[in-house]
Amino acid sequence: MIQPRRPAPTGLRLVGRLGALLATGLLVMACGSSGSSPASSAVASALPAGTYTSRVFQPAVTFSLPAGWDNPADSAVYFQVRPAGSDIAGIHLFRDPNPASQDATCPETAQAGVGGSSKELVAWIRSLPGLVASDPTPITIGGLSGVTLDLGIKDGWKASCPFANGLPTVPLFVGAKGEYRWVVAGNERLRLAVLDAPSGTVVVDVDAFDGTVIDDLLAAADPIVKSFTFAKP
Numbered sequence: 001m002i003q004p005r006r007p008a009p010t011g012l013r014l015v016g017r018l019g020a021l022l023a024t025g026l027l028v029m030a031c032g033s034s035g036s037s038p039a040s041s042a043v044a045s046a047l048p049a050g051t052y053t054s055r056v057f058q059p060a061v062t063f064s065l066p067a068g069w070d071n072p073a074d075s076a077v078y079f080q081v082r083p084a085g086s087d088i089a090g091i092h093l094f095r096d097p098n099p100a101s102q103d104a105t106c107p108e109t110a111q112a113g114v115g116g117s118s119k120e121l122v123a124w125i126r127s128l129p130g131l132v133a134s135d136p137t138p139i140t141i142g143g144l145s146g147v148t149l150d151l152g153i154k155d156g157w158k159a160s161c162p163f164a165n166g167l168p169t170v171p172l173f174v175g176a177k178g179e180y181r182w183v184v185a186g187n188e189r190l191r192l193a194v195l196d197a198p199s200g201t202v203v204v205d206v207d208a209f210d211g212t213v214i215d216d217l218l219a220a221a222d223p224i225v226k227s228f229t230f231a232k233p
Contacts, residue, residue, distance in 0.1 A: 152189045192205050
């Protein structure tokens with residue numbers, strides 16, 4: 001079942017998929033400003049190929065898109081580009097995401113005791129028993145340096161968030177003020193780049209909620225990610 005995104009009074013509410021599709025990876029509440037560049041509505045249409053810059057997300061990111069992509073979200077802490085209208089694949093940027101609590105109830109609260117640098121965040125991610133993580137590799141994107149790694153749910157993992165209809169899940173990130181909850185689930189596959197930014201971190205997440213499309217997504221996303229340029233403070 002696919003439930004379309006809808007605007008909320010507090011800003012932009014993104015609900016990627018309820019039921020099985022929600023459980024395979026996305027529950028985002030991007031509150032506050034819902035302005036985006038170049039798209040400003042909750043449901044964006046395909047954009048012309050070209051170069052764009054975020055209006056709200058910081059540090060501002062300039063990027064090039066091919067034809068057939070859209071930019072449905074641009075807030076202070078969350079930014080997204082994706083194949084136009086797709087509910088299963090996209091590139092997501094997070095500013096200073098908090099590690100999510102691993103409590104069985106999957107609350108929208110942070111896990112205590114985890115540092116905020118790329119090294120500390122990646123070490124925590126790789127320690128989560130429900131995830132299979134590749135070895136981290138150094139990377140630089142848009143002038144910010146950090147590490148990249150691939151993630152998926154471990155075979156045989158049974159824990160499931162209450163909203164996930166029994167699919168295996170691992171909470172990953174929450175917003176510092178409850179702006180979003182990001183959960184890995186089912187056959188989801190993602191490639192994270194955790195980057196050190198001035199006074200914080202930026203995470204670039206190339207994410208296939210349906211893991212069978214990850215190879216095609218990585219191929220399509222690579223030139224976009226390589227085009228990222230983050231503004232200097």
